Amino acid sequence: MRKIYIAGHRGMVGGAILRQLKARQADGEALELVTRTHSELDLTDQTAVRAFMQAERPDVVILAAAKVGGIHANNTYPADFIYENLMIECNVIHQAFAAGVRRLLQLGSSCIYPREAAQPMREDALLTGVLEPTNEPYAVAKIAGIKLCESYNRQHGVDYRSVMPTNLYGPGDNFHPENSHVLPALIRRFHEAKRDGLEEVVIWGTGKPRREFLHVDDMAEASLFVMDLPQDVYQANTQPMLSHINVGCGQDVSIAELAALIAKITGYSGRITQDTTKPDGTKRKLMDVSRLAEMGWKARIGLEDGIRETYAWFLDQSAGDLRAK
Numbered sequence: 001m002r003k004i005y006i007a008g009h010r011g012m013v014g015g016a017i018l019r020q021l022k023a024r025q026a027d028g029e030a031l032e033l034v035t036r037t038h039s040e041l042d043l044t045d046q047t048a049v050r051a052f053m054q055a056e057r058p059d060v061v062i063l064a065a066a067k068v069g070g071i072h073a074n075n076t077y078p079a080d081f082i083y084e085n086l087m088i089e090c091n092v093i094h095q096a097f098a099a100g101v102r103r104l105l106q107l108g109s110s111c112i113y114p115r116e117a118a119q120p121m122r123e124d125a126l127l128t129g130v131l132e133p134t135n136e137p138y139a140v141a142k143i144a145g146i147k148l149c150e151s152y153n154r155q156h157g158v159d160y161r162s163v164m165p166t167n168l169y170g171p172g173d174n175f176h177p178e179n180s181h182v183l184p185a186l187i188r189r190f191h192e193a194k195r196d197g198l199e200e201v202v203i204w205g206t207g208k209p210r211r212e213f214l215h216v217d218d219m220a221e222a223s224l225f226v227m228d229l230p231q232d233v234y235q236a237n238t239q240p241m242l243s244h245i246n247v248g249c250g251q252d253v254s255i256a257e258l259a260a261l262i263a264k265i266t267g268y269s270g271r272i273t274q275d276t277t278k279p280d281g282t283k284r285k286l287m288d289v290s291r292l293a294e295m296g297w298k299a300r301i302g303l304e305d306g307i308r309e310t311y312a313w314f315l316d317q318s319a320g321d322l323r324a325k
């Protein structure tokens with residue numbers, strides 16, 4: 001029986017990982033799944049995390065809890081993004097080690113790479129240049145998470161791994177009008193514009209930045225694929241001081257193209273305009289996913305299908321159920 005603690009199981013990614021692990025359980029895999037909500041266990045609280053890890057002593061930890069948000073949230077609450085993410089990573093990774101956890105998987109982000117990194121971005125672009133200012137504090141915390149795992153591996157011989165997702169979306173996303181990422185923000189804005197008969201929808205920035213979007217079910221599958229790799233396979237495909245693996249679909253679109261696609265899916269036919277007082281952020285973020293592909297994993301869900309499914313999920317939620325953080 002493998003005992004797995006999923007930190008952040010009520011979030012978009014943690015929720016998808018939990019669904020896939022429950023499906024494995026239903027298929028007969030011997031798994032014990034441990035979860036705690038944010039109110040039951042605040043991961044920024046070192047004493048509480050220590051007591052939890054000592055009591056539960058899981059075999060594997062999946063760290064999908066973090067302070068997460070789009071460009072506006074990152075730019076507006078930089079102290080929250082760096083403080084909470086550093087605390088969560090330090091507490092979970094160190095206390096997992098102290099409780100004898102041998103394997104851990106944590107989620108980083110594509111924003112760890114320099115803003116001018118060559119595209120597509122390879123894993124070895126890490127720490128080769130200046131970061132994007134709109135999310136630098138969050139990126140620094142995510143880089144610290146990678147280096148925590150590498151350092152515990154090197155000093156203590158444990159098996160702590162990091163996956164670096166591209167921009168994600170899907171059921172369970174945050175549809176807040178300001179603090180969310182672009183894809184859920186535009187689903188909501190176009191839906192409301194169609195519903196209210198508005199003639200214009202405004203998107204932030206120039207529409208020119210390019211982003212790569214991966215469905216959360218693909219992300220959850222990739223996370224479990226990496227978690228399950230035998231240690232010698234993981235180590236053969238990484239290096240002690242370059243131990244993270246990119247996860248993406250290998251294709252990007254401009255924000256203007258994304259907006260047009262979401263307008264089509266939501267049935268909105270009015271004008272689309274740009275608010276260029278809002279930041280563009282990084283010009284382009286496309287992951288080099290060849291390392292993961294060579295190990296045997298590829299994304300399956302196309303962008304249009306994925307957005308249609310996410311929009312259907314959005315429509316299914318009552319207004320009160322939608323997350324508004």
Ligand SMILES: NC(=O)C1=CN([C@@H]2O[C@H](COP(=O)(O)OP(=O)(O)OC[C@H]3O[C@@H](n4cnc5c(N)ncnc54)[C@H](OP(=O)(O)O)[C@@H]3O)[C@@H](O)[C@H]2O)C=CC1
Pocket residue numbers: 007008009010011012013014037038039041042043044063064065066067068084088107108109110165166167168169172173174181
């Ligand atoms: N969404 C995306 O586009 C991307 C996400 N990632 C990474 O993937 C991971 C998962 O992100 P995602 O699922 O989208 O984020 P969500 O915001 O959907 O989920 C994060 C979860 O973490 C929990 N959490 C936050 N702070 C604490 C805390 N102090 N103690 C306990 N629980 C806490 C949240 O609980 P509550 O809501 O109650 O606060 C929430 O359930 C993160 O590491 C993120 O950085 C990387 C790239 C892109």
Ligand SMILES: C[C@H]1O[C@H](OP(=O)(O)OP(=O)(O)OC[C@H]2O[C@@H](n3cnc4c(=O)[nH]c(N)nc43)[C@H](O)[C@@H]2O)[C@@H](O)[C@@H](O)C1=O
Pocket residue numbers: 068069070071072074109110111134135138166167168178179180181182183185186202203204205209211255278279280281282
């Ligand atoms: C995953 C990643 O997410 C964040 O970085 P980002 O990729 O810049 O994320 P974003 O989804 O918020 O924006 C993408 C682009 O889209 C444009 N855009 C248009 N209209 C809206 C809009 O309505 N909302 C938002 N949020 N963006 C909009 C926006 O101006 C930008 O050009 C990081 O802070 C960090 O958290 C991180 O790692």
